[in-house]
Amino acid sequence: MSFKDKVIYQIYPKSFLDTNQDGVGDLLGIQKKLPYLKKLGVDMLWLSPIYPSPQNDNGYDVADYTAINPLFGTMEDFESLMAAAKDLNIEIMLDMVFNHVSTDHEWFQKALAGEKKYQDYFILRDQPTDWVSKFGGNAWAPFGDTDQYYLHLYDETQADLDWHNPAVRDELFNVLRFWLDKGVKGFRFDVINVIGKDQVLQDCPENDGKPAYTDRPINHEFIHMMNQATFGHDPEVITVGEMSSTTIENCILYTEPQREELNMTFNFHHLKVDYQDGKKWTQMPFDFEKLKELFHSWGTQMSVGNGWNALFWNNHDQPRALNRFIEVAEYRVAGAKMLASAIHLNRGTPYIYMGEEIGMLDPDFDSMAEYVDVESLNAYQELIAAGKTEKAAFEIVKAKSRDNSRTPMQWDQTTYSGFSETTPWLPLGKTADSINVEKELTEGSIFSYYQQLIQLRKEYPVISEGTYQAFLAEHPAIYGYLRSYQDQELLVLNNFFAEAVVIELPERFMKGEVLINNYPAAELTKELVLKSYQSLAIYR
Ligand code: GLC
Numbered sequence: 001m002s003f004k005d006k007v008i009y010q011i012y013p014k015s016f017l018d019t020n021q022d023g024v025g026d027l028l029g030i031q032k033k034l035p036y037l038k039k040l041g042v043d044m045l046w047l048s049p050i051y052p053s054p055q056n057d058n059g060y061d062v063a064d065y066t067a068i069n070p071l072f073g074t075m076e077d078f079e080s081l082m083a084a085a086k087d088l089n090i091e092i093m094l095d096m097v098f099n100h101v102s103t104d105h106e107w108f109q110k111a112l113a114g115e116k117k118y119q120d121y122f123i124l125r126d127q128p129t130d131w132v133s134k135f136g137g138n139a140w141a142p143f144g145d146t147d148q149y150y151l152h153l154y155d156e157t158q159a160d161l162d163w164h165n166p167a168v169r170d171e172l173f174n175v176l177r178f179w180l181d182k183g184v185k186g187f188r189f190d191v192i193n194v195i196g197k198d199q200v201l202q203d204c205p206e207n208d209g210k211p212a213y214t215d216r217p218i219n220h221e222f223i224h225m226m227n228q229a230t231f232g233h234d235p236e237v238i239t240v241g242e243m244s245s246t247t248i249e250n251c252i253l254y255t256e257p258q259r260e261e262l263n264m265t266f267n268f269h270h271l272k273v274d275y276q277d278g279k280k281w282t283q284m285p286f287d288f289e290k291l292k293e294l295f296h297s298w299g300t301q302m303s304v305g306n307g308w309n310a311l312f313w314n315n316h317d318q319p320r321a322l323n324r325f326i327e328v329a330e331y332r333v334a335g336a337k338m339l340a341s342a343i344h345l346n347r348g349t350p351y352i353y354m355g356e357e358i359g360m361l362d363p364d365f366d367s368m369a370e371y372v373d374v375e376s377l378n379a380y381q382e383l384i385a386a387g388k389t390e391k392a393a394f395e396i397v398k399a400k401s402r403d404n405s406r407t408p409m410q411w412d413q414t415t416y417s418g419f420s421e422t423t424p425w426l427p428l429g430k431t432a433d434s435i436n437v438e439k440e441l442t443e444g445s446i447f448s449y450y451q452q453l454i455q456l457r458k459e460y461p462v463i464s465e466g467t468y469q470a471f472l473a474e475h476p477a478i479y480g481y482l483r484s485y486q487d488q489e490l491l492v493l494n495n496f497f498a499e500a501v502v503i504e505l506p507e508r509f510m511k512g513e514v515l516i517n518n519y520p521a522a523e524l525t526k527e528l529v530l531k532s533y534q535s536l537a538i539y540r
């Protein structure tokens with residue numbers, strides 16, 4: 001299975017479909033919707049964590065890597081889901097959270113109880129560093145009633161593992177073997193570029209300590225070891241690493257095939273272009289120049305360096321891209337299609353986050369009482385402590401909370417939108433009645449646009465294999481690029497704004513074929529008009 005012509009669909013299991021009416025999505029719910037996903041045309045389903053967990057970070061705090069959380073069902077349910085998916089030629093990608101375990105995990109509990117063997121699984125120090133947790137506050141917490149501290153780059157209940165310990169690596173590689181034996185063909189590795197800490201940890205006042213533990217050279221060695229010990233032997237397996245605050249140079253190293261690390265990487269630079277001074281808990285209109293520059297530098301350098309990007313606008317940690325980049329009140333549909341084209345025709349493997357294919361929006365919650373995410377709750381407290389009014393703090397959380405994308409999938413217009421018959425664990429978005437699958441499939445056009453994009457990737461090697469070059473790099477409104485493969489070329493033009501613009505179409509494309517367009521057919525003239533959020537792909 002080459003990963004270049006595939007499209008992967010991310011499911012947040014808690015919010016997809018609830019079949020036993022407890023308000024939480026489950027594995028049987030995913031199985032039930034397989035025909036829908038087949039209709040869309042995706043090749044693989046990435047499931048956010050489904051393992052036993054106290055759910056302090058919605059499953060990214062794993063308490064047992066080789067079991068199913070009863071909240072989601074049983075191992076039989078998982079096997080049945082996988083078999084049913086395989087019947088439809090859809091594979092499963094599991095989320096592997098290998099930087100840390102839940103403090104409920106047996107390893108941490110045994111460590112706390114004094115077992116030396118398990119204490120060596122964690123990063124314990126007498127003297128903590130000045131690093132700041134990514135969820136706010138100190139990154140170190142007292143280790144039981146000893147005088148030591150354990151490192152937690154995330155929540156206090158997510159204890160970082162010590163990858164230098166060969167016993168830890170063995171345990172984790174066995175986890176991969178367990179799931180490979182079950183027929184799992186994909187792995188998404190959570191924050192995998194911070195697993196390799198240096199042996200001597202240093203204070204680092206810069207950027208909350210990130211440079212001290214991110215993309216360290218040893219990190220590449222650990223990933224290579226993991227590849228060689230497990231999935232590296234099966235060319236059908238697809239791997240993607242989530243890279244926090246990374247660089248292009250490192251992502252080329254992680255994905256250049258000869259290095260045998262991973263197939264592709266997620267990076268988040270393009271989703272920080274609406275962060276003021278690089279800080280998440282602020283509000284600012286997105287900076288198009290920066291976005292374009294990032295797309296071009298990543299696109300070009302990964303192409304030249306033979307690296308591979310995972311392409312995405314949305315996931316379970318991001319507010320919906322439509323709310324960030326598009327004037328949705330007027331242009332939700334055209335905007336959704338333009339954003340989709342911008343990445344699906346690009347060089348890399350596209351990911352669709354559930355609901356994106358019907359143009360779902362942020363939920364528009366009315367008060368802090370509706371938010372549950374640990375990061376949002378901490379951020380709100382920190383904003384208040386920093387002197388913001390309740391209203392101002394709420395507005396920021398509302399724009400930035402991870403809960404924005406975690407609300408239940410909007411299936412139809414019944415109570416709870418067909419997600420469940422009972423109150424969902426997180427409230428539905430306000431637009432559930434107007435934006436839902438049932439409506440989209442009867443009168444919408446976003447879903448069918450995604451279907452087309454997915455098929456185009458399978459039909460045209462220029463999309464799956466072609467090189468990347470910037471086009472009109474200086475234009476203030478157009479994100480354009482050129483893909484080339486053998487004697488074929490594809491020119492993709494995306495207008496990121498509501499104002500129409502005119503560009504000069506190169507001669508050789510005037511007789512080209514329009515592969516996809518989010519407006520009715522247009523003539524290819526030298527002076528080409530691109531309407532509000534128009535996206536056009538011309539093949540020759
Ligand atoms: C990743 C996950 C996020 C989680 C964090 C810690 O960024 O996507 O949801 O909170 O890692 O595991």
Ligand code: CA
Nearest residue numbers: 018020024026
């Ligand atoms: Ca359920």
